[in-house]
Amino acid sequence: MRKGMLSVAAVAVALLPALTACGDDSASSANSGTPTRIGVILPDSKTSARWETADRKYLQQAFDAAGVKADIQNAQGDKNAFQTLADQMITNGASVLVMTNLDSGTGKAVIQKAKSQGVTVIDYDRLTLGGGAQYYVSFDNVKVGNLLGEGVAKCLTDKKAVNPVVAYLNGGPTDNNATLLETGYDAVLKPHFDAGDYVKGPDQAVPGWNNADAGTIFEQMLTGQPNIGGVVAANDGLANAAIAVLKKQKLNGQVPVSGQDATVQGLQNVLAGDQCMTVYKAIEKEAAATAELAIALAKGQPGTSNGTVRDPEANADVPSVLLEPKPIYLDNIKDVLADGYVTKAELCAGEFVKLCADHGI
Known part of the structure; x- marks a missing residue:
């Protein structure tokens, strides 16, 4: 899992020019000129305060800085709400879906539907086993x-x-x-x-x-x-x-x-x-890495990763951006x-x- 991993500092430095380079033109797709839409589904606000106090804030800041339109929602632990939010985002034109699953079963169903609609999925912080997301961003x-x-x-x-x-x-x-x-x-x-x-x-x-x-x-x-x-x-x-x-x-x-x-x-x-x-876990860096990847994919550009994580259920290696944690x-x-x-x-x-x-x- 650790092979080829960049340090947090290296990832952070690498993100800055990429986000800056997006500028105003990142707010529109390369082909249609319509606003780039990225959907983000967070899992809840009860199991950890981080999802609302940190992840939402830092993701929104990263998308705003790049001039990208994103819809960030929280499923609040409700599996049906999770699927409904995904459906709404896809219907509203999201070309990239960033999600933190509630469980792999629900996550897998959402990923399969998204992919059938041509939507690219990034597993954020949690890997959806057997789901087939194109990318995974998390800490090791x-x-x-x-x-x-x-x-x-x-x-x-x-x-x-x-x-x-x-x-x-x-x-x-x-x-x-x-x-x-x-x-x-x-x-x-x-x-x-x-x-x-x-x-x-x-x-x-x-x-x-x-x-x-x-x-x-x-x-x-x-x-x-x-x-x-x-x-x-x-x-x-x-x-x-x-x-x-x-x-x-x-x-x-x-x-x-x-x-x-x-x-x-x-x-x-x-x-x-x-x-x-x-x-x-420097969630601001995790959010920035996710935003950079989502923006590139929404613009039709290739995504980049610094390693892979094994999905044992799918028997596949998922391209991943992995960050370093720190003991406190x-x-x-x-x-x-x-x-x-x-x-x-x-x-x-x-x-x-x-x-x-x-x-x-």
Whole structure:
């Protein structure tokens, strides 16, 4: 998966002239002079705050900067709404469809219909298994998983934990990203299990990445195995659900919990010492890469990629643009603020004012 991958910095630099070069003429197709239309379907706003607070904003900014007309909608977790939005976008003249599927079944149906209408599809952030999208733009999710595993291992070492039980709170079972993430963190932690350093604890997926369900699932895990000493949570929302349960047992801060997405909540949990680390994915760069690719395709130009990702269901390699994630611990939270992904006002609010000051933020 990593073969030929560019660094985030290289991708970002490469995008700037491409977006600038689009100019006003990118707003019209090469043949008809009608506005270029790109449809974007985001999955929901409950499983992670990123979809509305980051992805929508950065995608819109990228399309606006290029003078391209785009329709960005959110399916809000509704599979029927997802398909309806896709139909509407195709009917309204979209020549490129950018989508983050709710599951591969729904995504596959949308992709097949789009392709039958001559519409090019970009899988955004999640690969639709067996779907046949022409392109995929995301972060290297196995690498994200590696960082989650390394984070928990580092924090267990810092705490001098002895034979800790490590639980997995995985993402949605129908999301290929969740599979890639677990592949990544299990690759890091399995040698520790095999060596007897750690004990493999409960390992369970959270349907639809639902945070409320995650709390119930983790509470059951902790009831069944009260000596859980570390938790690999597949994103910040799931991590926060586990932390809420740990707080009830006065175990928060004692049990390292990982997460990803560098949400405000996740970063605040890191500041408070309740979350070991999070993984920052520069979504502005992901959105910019997606916009550049979508604009080129909408103008009838060839798309470019920096690698491929294997679709095991289709037994095919999907041309991909893959970006590098970054681990965030207490000592480098400032990196997320420096990027403008989260503001100091958002992070250092209420009870976190003093914590920010204490840590020089």
